[in-house]
Amino acid sequence: MPIATINPATGETLRTFAPIASEQVEAAISRSYLASRQLRDTTVEERGDWLDRVAALLEAERDDVARLVTTEMGKTYAAARAEVATCVSACRFYVTKAPAFLADEPAEAASVGAARAFVRYQPLGPVLAVMPWNFPLWQVLRFAAPALMAGNTGLLKHASNVPQTALYLADLFRRAGFPQGAFSTLLVGSDAVEAILRDPRVRAATVTGSERTGRAVAQIAGRELKKTVLELGGSDPFVVMPSADLDRAAEVATAARCRNNGQSCIAAKRFIVHTDVFEAFAERFAARMSALRVGDPMAQATDVGPLVSEGSRAEIASQVRDAVDQGATLRCGGELPAGEGWYYPPTVIADLTPRMRMWAEEVFGPVAGLYRVSSYGEAIEVANGTAFGLGANAWTRDPAEQERFVIDLEAGNVFVNGMTTSFPELPFGGVKNSGYGRELAAVGMREFCNTKTVWVGGDGTTGPVSAHAE
Structure with missing residues (x-):
């Protein structure tokens, strides 16, 4: 894939970049390693001053940054501004x-025969981040x-x-006062990742992206014995039970399926509805999806902008066509619009079966699959019946049923009567083929720390005495 800004709303190539040379990559790694030694000697308060300046710059430049993001990947301008605000808050x-x-x-120092015993969290060093286009600021x-x-x-x-968003981020950290090399953007293709990760100065890696990318990076990191955090694909279930508030569930379902033009790993994608309320929910849901306005992502009235690329749109159209050809029913959408840009209409499709690609594949666009179930047990079976386990929604006003969903849904994030999203205050990540490790909250910060055990003896102490063999 060329390194280029191509406006998804028009298909026009606005700017292209040559990949940096291997010598420039080497220089960037060297600066990053030297900066990591420097940062180890700073205080958390000093680093906090620099990060607070990052937030201030983002806040001041919010409109321009949002316009850049919309131009490069097609999300609505309103959504891009909201993404900047999320970054500031984080x-x-x-x-x-x-x-x-x-x-x-x-x-408890006394229990281990020490005068003092504690855990200290220390940085690992340079971390390689392989990041996606769909939330180009927030993911980074x-x-x-x-x-x-x-x-x-x-x-x-x-x-x-x-x-251009990637280059902006590097400049942002530089202007905020972080030492040279503390954060570097490498304009390289995917073929350069292996050599970077194998460099002994690079201590860990984090990936947000496709299952394929995660497997490739994890395989290399495994050979090199380097820590990885992987946040990969998802095919999140959205389960609606008879006691649910159907109007609210349909409203949130529409937002959950079409946020970021439907291009989100944690967007609800499979809508699993109890047969007692299936038609009532489907009618409400399709009506709301049909009412969404598709168009210029810079326009204030637009709800859904273009998909990121022509290839992405072709893939989604192929998945929908496969389902329809095998007997699925379109409740709305499903037709490619004429004109320039890579638009696809919000679509609701029912009567899906395991033979269809949509049953198991992630659909990365504004297409919702409806699945009819007759019991709680069948709902769980369908919800857990994919290789993914990133997020899950459950809609029920029954407290006992809510607790069962929390226990039974195989996902890293379970949201009851609300839309799955990520908060700095809560850990975020998946299970199964959606990856491992966690971002955000305290655990996300500590993923790339050496959790160091410290044991200090008192006067005359020769060392801990333990009956446990190693």
């Missing part, structure tokens, strides 16, 4: 919370904010279709 969250997250954790900041606050440095290999 930065300030870590400025406030990092001192507590990184503080030494005392242990939710890695970079905790990682840099912990004293690590970042090497960003961003998606090739958002190069």
Whole structure:
């Protein structure tokens, strides 16, 4: 894939970039390693001052940054502005919370024969981040904010279709005062990732993207014995039970399916509805999806902008056509619009069967599959019946049923009577083929820390005495 800005609303190539040379990659890794040694010697308060400046710059430049994001990947301007605001909030969250997250954790010293015993969190060093185009700011900041606050440095290999956003991010951290090399953007293709990850100075990697990308990076990192965090694809279930508030569920279902033009790993994609309320929900849902306005992502009235690429639109059209050809029923949408740009209408499709690609594949666009079930047990079977396990929604006003969903849904994130999303305050990640490890909250910051056990003896102590063999 060329490294280029191609406007999805028009298909026009606006700017192209040549990949940087191997010598430039080497220089960037060297600067990152040197900066990691420097950051280890700074205080969390100093790093917090720099990250607070990142937040201030983002806030001041919000409109221009949002316009750039919309131009590069097609999300609505309103959604891009909201993404910038989320990044600002996350930065300030870590400025406030990092001192507590990184503080030494005392242990029961007497029980281990020590004068003092505690856990200390220390940075690992340079971390390679392989990031996607769909949330080109938020995906990067939710890695970079905790990682840099912990004293690590970042090497960003961003998606090739958002190069200007990637360059902006590197400049942002530089202008905020972080040392040279603390955060670097590498304009390289995917073929350069292996050599970067194998470099001994690079200590870990984080990936948000496709299952294929995650497997490739994890395989390399495994051979090199390097820590990885993977946030991969999802085919999130949205289960609606008879006691649900159907009007509210249909409203949230529409937002959940079509946010970011339907291009989100944690967008609800499979709508699993109890037969007692199936038609009532389907009618409400299709009506709301049909009412969404598709068009210029910069226009204030637009609800759904273009898909990111012509290839992405072709893939979604193929998945829908496969289902219809095998007997699925369109409740709305499903027709490619005429004109320029890579638009696809909000679509609801029912009567899906396991023979159809949509039954098991992730659909990365504004297409909702409806699945009719006759019981709680069947709902769980369908919900868990994919290789993915990122997020899940359950809609029920029955407290006992709510608790059962929390236990039974195989997902890293379960939201009851609400839309799955990510918050700095809560850990985020998946299970099964959706990846492993967690971002955000305290655990996300500590993923790229050395959790160091410290045992200190008192006067005359020669060492711990334990009956446990190693």
